[in-house]
Amino acid sequence: MTEVSDWRFRRYRYRLIGSRCRECGETSYPPRRRCSRCGGATEEYQLPRRGRVVHYTLLKALPTRYNHYRPYFLAVVELSDGTRVIGMLTDVDEPSEGMEVEATLRKLYTYGEDGKIIYGVKFRPVL
Amino acid sequence: MRPTREVGIYGYGAYIPRYIIENRDIADLWGRDATPIKSKSFPSYDEDTITIAYEAALRAIESSGADPSLIGAVFIGSESKPYAVKPSGTVVAEALGLGRNILSADYEFACKAGTEAMQTVFGLVSSGMIRMGLAIGADTAQGRPGDELEYTAAAGGAAYIISRVEDGVLARLEASYTYVSDTPDFWRRSLEEYPRHLYRFTGEPAYFHHIMSSVKGLFEEYGYSPSDFKYAVFHQPNYKFPTRVAKKLGFTMDQIKPGLVVALVGNTYSGSSLLGLAATLDVAEPGDKILLASFGSGAGSDSMVFEVTDLIEERRMRPPVSKLISRMIPGDYATYAMFRDILRR
Numbered sequence: 218m219t220e221v222s223d224w225r226f227r228r229y230r231y232r233l234i235g236s237r238c239r240e241c242g243e244t245s246y247p248p249r250r251r252c253s254r255c256g257g258a259t260e261e262y263q264l265p266r267r268g269r270v271v272h273y274t275l276l277k278a279l280p281t282r283y284n285h286y287r288p289y290f291l292a293v294v295e296l297s298d299g300t301r302v303i304g305m306l307t308d309v310d311e312p313s314e315g316m317e318v319e320a321t322l323r324k325l326y327t328y329g330e331d332g333k334i335i336y337g338v339k340f341r342p343v344l
Numbered sequence: 345m346r347p348t349r350e351v352g353i354y355g356y357g358a359y360i361p362r363y364i365i366e367n368r369d370i371a372d373l374w375g376r377d378a379t380p381i382k383s384k385s386f387p388s389y390d391e392d393t394i395t396i397a398y399e400a401a402l403r404a405i406e407s408s409g410a411d412p413s414l415i416g417a418v419f420i421g422s423e424s425k426p427y428a429v430k431p432s433g434t435v436v437a438e439a440l441g442l443g444r445n446i447l448s449a450d451y452e453f454a455c456k457a458g459t460e461a462m463q464t465v466f467g468l469v470s471s472g473m474i475r476m477g478l479a480i481g482a483d484t485a486q487g488r489p490g491d492e493l494e495y496t497a498a499a500g501g502a503a504y505i506i507s508r509v510e511d512g513v514l515a516r517l518e519a520s521y522t523y524v525s526d527t528p529d530f531w532r533r534s535l536e537e538y539p540r541h542l543y544r545f546t547g548e549p550a551y552f553h554h555i556m557s558s559v560k561g562l563f564e565e566y567g568y569s570p571s572d573f574k575y576a577v578f579h580q581p582n583y584k585f586p587t588r589v590a591k592k593l594g595f596t597m598d599q600i601k602p603g604l605v606v607a608l609v610g611n612t613y614s615g616s617s618l619l620g621l622a623a624t625l626d627v628a629e630p631g632d633k634i635l636l637a638s639f640g641s642g643a644g645s646d647s648m649v650f651e652v653t654d655l656i657e658e659r660r661m662r663p664p665v666s667k668l669i670s671r672m673i674p675g676d677y678a679t680y681a682m683f684r685d686i687l688r689r
């Protein structure tokens with residue numbers, strides 16, 4: 218990623234905008250042009266913000282731009298409409314399977330001291 | 345000041361980061377006895393003014409059910425903007441999914457920037473230039489390690505959706521007032537990491553003079569007295585100042601108590617009085633009048649009178665400020681120093 222390509226994808230990174238298949242209704246995040254199940258055409262789809270942790274893992278080895286932000290938990294979250302997404306957890310010391318979480322906006326990383334701050338969706342426990 | 349067409353608060357939201365540090369822990373490190381408050385909030389490593397503003401605004405939109413497409417302005421008051429040059433509001437607006445035809449700017453007036461944003465939106469909504477607007481006060485304020493301000497400088501914010509009364513408000517603005525003067529009590533020069541302050545000006549000439557002048561001015565111009573109000577909220581740089589200014593103006597502890605969150609949360613700067621107002625709206629009933637008086641160093645105070653309407657019941661923020669506070673967990677000085685970028689690896 219670069220400061221430019223990061224900018225191009227901000228819409229999906231900020232807001233959990235995924236895709237839904239026009240044929241079979243399959244949803245995915247990040248969005249896909251073609252359905253992973255039936256190959257049908259898709260449309261943009263606003264995913265719900267709430268869900269629960271299905272699986273998680275602690276990530277320690279990360280690209281240097283994440284230095285300030287490691288380690289962190291990466292989780293598979295099942296959203297309230299059944300869509301499964303992969304996302305970072307925040308404000309969590311010890312995750313658990315089934316933990317109720319909601320999407321929020323947090324800093325993901327920065328391009329050095331004078332570069333862009335990249336924001337995006339993370340999941341934290343429901344307030 | 346009274347807008348031509350009546351305006352008020354359509355929805356409100358607040359946010360406080362999850363971590364607090366006990367004042368005791370800071371005092372022990374620097375070998376000090378007395379502390380101004382019990383604890384203060386601090387942001388996680390991945391939070392800043394933009395993410396706090398987003399959380400507060402999102403909660404305002406979700407709790408009130410406001411139509412985001414009607415929001416025509418996002419003004420964020422803060423003294424801790426993530427970028428020196430690049431507006432915070434455009435990030436927040438895109439993350440919230442607002443439209444592209446919105447006014448947006450970052451406001452700076454030390455701790456008064458949030459109410460300044462509100463005053464601006466009152467005018468824009470009343471004039472009909474926009475249908476609704478977001479006024480946000482949010483900060484991740486820093487005090488130099490060992491400085492007096494390190495005990496209180498905290499993180500948090502609150503957001504207010506302002507609309508015309510006819511669109512349905514949870515609190516109607518009755519009147520507002522403002523009072524400013526060139527007073528050198530506190531400042532931060534460009535490119536400096538930490539602010540400086542002059543004790544000679546901190547209390548009487550700054551905080552007390554400006555809040556008393558704006559509240560007394562409001563009372564004289566519009567004929568209010570303290571007994572007209574169920575609640576009052578004053579800017580909260582510490583516990584002592586708001587309780588003392590309330591007493592000097594003739595308000596009781598009962599009137600200020602619901603909004604006095606500083607003892608546990610700290611001074612959230614531009615978020616401070618707005619967070620107090622949110623905590624007060626959490627418990628207010630239809631018909632209650634609320635006085636809000638901010639203070640910003642440099643210096644000035646905005647005061648406002650709101651009357652709560654029947655819509656409060658359905659539009660209250662979920663969860664309330666008390667829940668945001670009760671979920672907070674203590675972090676030690678090392679965690680604080682790392683998250684605040686005082687310590688780096």
Ligand SMILES: [Zn+2]
Pocket residue numbers: 238239240241242243252253254255256257
């Ligand atoms: Zn399909």
